Amino acid sequence: MISATSILASSPGVKFMRYLLTSLVLLTLLVLSPASEGQEKPKLQKLVSPLVGTWVSKSDAGSTMVRYRKDGWFISAHYFSASFSLTESVWAVGHWALADDSLILHRLAGSDGLQLVPEKRQLVLKELTPDKLRLANVPLGGQTFEKMEDIPAPIESHLSGATLKKQVYEQKGLILPEDAKKDVESYVSILINQGRTMQYYLSPGGEFLGSIGEENDDLIGKWEKSGDFLIVSGITEKRKVAILMELKKIDGRYKIFNMEANGMAAPDTFKPTPFQKITPVKLSADGATQYLNVETFNDWYAKLNSMTEVTGVRKQVTAEGKIEETPTSSKSIFKADSKTGAVKGMSKMFEEDGYYMVEVDGQYDAFLGVSFSKSRSTKLPDSYRYRIGVISKLEPRTLRWFFTSGVIPKTDEYFSEQVMNSTGGTSKTTVKRDGEFFLEFNSVGKRTADFDEEVWAQFNVAAKALIEKTKDESPAQQE
Helix, strand or coil: CCCHHHHHHCCCCHHHHHHHHCCHHHHHCCCCCCCCCCCCCCCCCCCCHHHCEEEEEEECCEEEEEEECCCCEEEEEEECCCCCCHHHEEEEEEEEEEECCEEEEEEEEECCCHHHCCCEEEEEEEEECCCEEEECCCCCCCEEEEECCCCCHHHHHHHHCHHHHHHHHHHHCCCCCCCCCCCCEEEEEEECCCCEEEEEEECCCCEEEEECHHHCCCEEEEEEEECCEEEEEEEECCCCCEEEEEEEEECCEEEEEEEEECCEECCCCCCCCCEEECCCCCCCCCCCECCCCHHHHHHHHHHHCEEEEEEEEEEEECCCCCEEEEEEEEEEEEEECCCCCEEEEEEEEEECCEEEEEEEEEEEECCCCEEEEEEEECCEEEEEEEEEEEEEECCCCEEEEEECCCCCCCCEEEEEEEEECCCEEEEEEEEEECCEEEEEEEEEEEEEEECCHHHHHHHHHHHHHHHHHHHHCCHHHCC
């Protein structure tokens, strides 16, 4: 029989498939849930200003960073690693507001998987001070954020840069404006190929300010309207370039029909979208959901504190194009903290010649409404796999899993779903490569006992020993 190792070694997407195969059974184990906000409501400081700024919530599964802007927009990203890589993150953009001791969130765009989370949600604010934010009744102690004073350069670039703006526009056709420099009549456009926005501020009396995205070279000058026409002229602050723009309003948006820089026409490649007027964000609690109830969350976490046995069958295309069927089995132990939302787990994945192990750090994130999973195999202890779990169905409880964009090869189409029941759960994962069947994995998990500290210690010792063994091997033997 051809071994799984030889199959993978000769297949494309090796790293992804090894990540996938070493932990498919974990899909029946790490299940977290959002919950109702119907409990504790202590008196709040009735101030909006303390919320404006950048906040961070840290866990063993990474850091969730949220920027609440004074114009009512929020920009967020969860980074699984300290490298702050966008391909190892989960991002969301939308509107926010405070109402009745609650935080209202309306997500407008976001990473794959977030589309299964209700777009508009209402989270209880348990605490809001100038440097601390605690929100939601799930986890039971709330999710705690701290105010950030010094923003690392990579994060600042992500939260205000062109890459995110381009993603938002390509996904939803929305232009994410910059944090307004002036409270006056404003218009925004985007250079789609660059992700760079241009924002115009028309002050009373004809004073004009043009903000040209990341170049940080504002255009200072005058504006004048005549019917449907808008004429702008000025000089850029740093490069001292004289700019003339003539725009015409068509279907409520201003389109440039003539632009000159130092008397020369703009190149044909300069094609910004028509300028659309920026309207103030108005957000109410109407239509906002409070998600699942606390009782359900407690039940979920209680079931997570257990030991589980999983059996399954994996079907995979070999290097010769045949479909190989392989039985699988594993034993796992998980512990979950309903107060903090943290989950830790270890699994023994049995093979013909023994077993390897997988370590998991999980965290429920109230702000995004998802479960984070960060895991590694003792075969590859320096390589981590990052996923998010999202509720797709309430009854029976069904969870969908999504990898971050940097894990899955562009050739692959990945689907993973887990259905929970009273004794455990079932899981199904499929992978198509270049539109053709590549892998299918089906498993059944059964809870065998409650969490046991002695067994946890035994698993921990075994995992450390396997990791040390792997690290002692020569670099040539490691991938």
